[in-house]
Amino acid sequence: MLPIHKIPSLKVEENPYIDVSLAYDFYSRRTAFALHILFKVPIWIGVLLAGLNTLLLLGLQRYGIRKLEGVIGLLVMVLGCCFFTVIIHAKPSAEEILTGMFVPKLNGPRATSDAIALLGALIMP
Numbered sequence: 001m002l003p004i005h006k007i008p009s010l011k012v013e014e015n016p017y018i019d020v021s022l023a024y025d026f027y028s029r030r031t032a033f034a035l036h037i038l039f040k041v042p043i044w045i046g047v048l049l050a051g052l053n054t055l056l057l058l059g060l061q062r063y064g065i066r067k068l069e070g071v072i073g074l075l076v077m078v079l080g081c082c083f084f085t086v087i088i089h090a091k092p093s094a095e096e097i098l099t100g101m102f103v104p105k106l107n108g109p110r111a112t113s114d115a116i117a118l119l120g121a122l123i124m125p
Helices: 017-039 043-063 065-090 094-102 111-122
Strands: none
Touching: 017 043, 043 065
């Protein structure tokens, strides 16, 4: 086994296409299918939109990492606002929320597959 300081590292500066291809692979498939499921957008248009999104985020790096962090932070804040809006409209009881937080249950015929899908979505490569 090689010591950690002797393991060759992959330098993105030597091959800038690595950064673009990894980012595009991460966004394109998930975004295209999400747009197709939610808004019935054809998958090829979703792939084009995801590619544009990827190029815009990569282009934002030109203006500094703080700007990129700010945009990503803004997107996370929008996601949080959507999450709390759904909670407000669903009006769950506090008892159900606390029970669900501390006592997990798998109810229903698709509960196991939902749990596996959630695990796969949270622990992705």
